[in-house]
Amino acid sequence: MAAPLLRAVRTVPRISRPLSRTLSGSSDFLAAVARRGLFKELFPAESAGLQLPSLLRSGPQTVYCGFDPTADSLHVGNLLAVLGLLHFHRAGHNAIAVIGGATAQLGDPSGRSHERDPLMPDSIEANARGIRQSLDTLFGNYELLHGARPGATFTVLNNASWYRGQGAVGFLSSVGRHFRMGTMLSRHSVQSRLRSPEGMSLTEFVYQVLQAYDFYHLHREHGCAIQLGGTDQLGNLMSGQDFIQRVTGQQVFGILLPLITSSTGDKLGKSAGNALWLNRERTSPFEFYQFFVRQQDSVVEKFLKLFTFLPLAEIEHIMEQHAKEPEKRGPQKRLAAEVTKLVHGKEGFESAKRCTHALFHSSTDALEAMSDQELQELFREAPFAELLLEPGTRVLDTCLKMSAIPAGARGYEIISSGGLSINHRRVTNPDEVLVVGQHILKNGLSLLKVGKKNFYIVKWMHL
């Protein structure tokens, strides 16, 4: 049964406004994060620009952001929301990350053109564990890199815990009556879906009610007065603000963060199928690092401000150096280093560097320095096999066993014409017998490359 709600008051109309403009001239932490472009909009605009900075100066506040467990890992888009929480945390405020064990069962329609297939409770639980791991690792790495902030807490909650035992009739009669249909229908996420041929189910339509109730619950139980979310969350954040205003008469605040898009302009994320994951099992530290190294000059300064804690003056200096020596890709490398350390720790960053060296610097030493896990991560797409090393095993036999070349004369010709390299060394004699220390590395591995980019990894087992 829902807890008794207090009283209803009139909802304050609001329009959002760029935060850097609202807070221009202010020197506090909100303005500083707004200058980085991370806190993009604040609402309600007409009062929050004045009230929120003084609330934050009055003592530690509690801020929250939610993540639906629709996959078993967070991705780089979600990382921005976690960075928002970390900025509050480092300024001495308490951060709550809510895993949407309940909301994931409904499916947030925000930014989606189709309704999600329902998720089974078992997968939601498994996903929630993966997301919890992403969150704990991020906060743990942050503290190792930047030091703990005494007094400021970081808590992970699952909203399934406060809907358990909540009856539908009780919830609808106590909570539902505070939501106006007109306002709910006006939300962008609802409007765009209503116009689509598929329409919208009641399940998705009421999603905003649950996210609003979460904010109310956290306000009541944890004194939380601020919710963060990407710009796609605007409607959900507003619903929470309206609801709390109606039942308690108190003002709470929403802060919107920018959405990260791919070079083609699509939102980066799981639905778009272009996600860069934070859990190592899905995206290796090497792939993660390379994503940032590959960023174009046009976005690298923006990303340094959004994804790192480097002071703005240092970023300016990095960009000045870059103008003098653009071929060094200094800002890209620094960006990749900072974000990889935060997401995968110093060890993950070292691993990414080892893999980069092994692949792009064609060095046998670097290949030997890599662990089996790194090799497999590096060539995740590459066939990997364990083969028995029999005396007299030839280059040709190995390539055939790995199906790296076609059988018969064509395969023989690919090798003899220079199409094969083993451990970065060209091998042109198909009948050459494998030698440890040359074709086989000290760690018992061979890296075969056929043509420009077909890699195969062999792990040798001795007789």
Ligand code: YSA
């Ligand atoms: C929020 C609050 C609750 O009380 C309960 C649930 C939620 C979850 C919320 N409705 C949601 O579905 N969020 S999400 O799991 O899709 O994403 C988590 C956060 O990452 C959101 O703030 C979202 O805006 C942000 N995000 C996702 N892709 C992004 C991104 N931010 C920047 N760039 C992207 N590409």
